[in-house]
Amino acid sequence: MIPQALLAAMLARADRPPAPSAELPPQVYFGAELGRPFLPVLPPRADDGAPAPAGWLAAPASLVLAAKDGTVLHELGVGRWSAEDGALRREMRGAASKDGRSAWHWQKVAEGEKTASVLVYLGAHGQILRRLDGADAPAGLPPAALSGDGAILLAALRTDGAWTATAYSFGGKELASVTKAHRVTALSVSEDGRRALVAWSGLDLPEMVTLLDLRRGERLDLPAERLPAGPWTLAPDGTLLAAGRPVPRTP
Structure with missing residues (x-):
């Protein structure tokens, strides 16, 4: 501390x-x-x-x-x-x-x-773990988010008019990405670094809330229209939150 x-x-x-x-x-x-x-x-x-x-x-x-x-x-x-x-x-x-x-x-x-x-x-110690040229800030958001222990970075990059959100480990390794997004409306990493969240939409796709399990390498895409209204983020334990409230799991 x-x-x-x-x-x-x-x-x-x-x-x-x-x-x-x-x-x-x-x-x-x-x-x-x-x-x-x-x-x-x-x-x-x-x-x-x-x-x-x-x-x-x-x-x-x-x-x-x-x-x-x-x-x-x-x-x-x-x-x-x-x-x-x-x-x-x-x-x-x-x-x-x-x-x-x-x-x-x-x-x-x-x-x-x-x-x-x-x-x-x-x-x-001030060393650069990863350098990201072209990193940018989506409207209303910071360009990146960190886990509580700093071991995971989730960053947004804009290339040729499309957004990519990528999670990196403390060693600079790419863990998971959401690509070809037209808009990015939320970036979040759980405090324990196990999960990341990206809310996004494509040119021909409705808004999605994508959950990335960074330990297991799994991905879950949830249509935003089926979720309670946002903003969406992650609780410290990785639970999906909508406007600060846990989102019930559906069968």
Whole structure:
């Protein structure tokens, strides 16, 4: 668990948005290929005297990797910024797992009609477990969801006008996917990481609620019209919820 003192310190920093660097540092995990680079993600500290990480923390204006004594090891910006002329727009989001073991950070840059986006799945020492170019945020949703222990990431990607939602293990392995979706309206992972949920619809398909059993490799597609009205999500134990209430199983 992350100390309360650290949480208070991060909240106190919320009013100070991170400033983009004019020059990239020597080592950057991603973003260097863009004409207007993202804020950098630095590699973990290599010196032997560096404090051991305590975990990731999502503060209002940043995503922070901190040591047990409160030392900030990494800080990634969260928010929206734009150039004075409005030509360049940058959006960044992030979230940490409940236990602070892992996190995800997403960045999207738009310049004119051109856009570029990338999401990284981050481990406890700041290492990148998986990089997802083209990851995007469906309307009204974040681009990803984490299990409570951070061992499962469910992320949305948009390619050629179609959505794909894929679950990844902590080792970066693809576990299951929902593909060729026209719209994605819900993304959820159970706290224990056993199940994932994707609510979606296709061009010629009605809305579906797909349940993915990530341990058994099984999939269940439920027509939304046969379920109680949403929003749909998963309880900590993987039970399907509609508007916060368990959905009874049908024979």
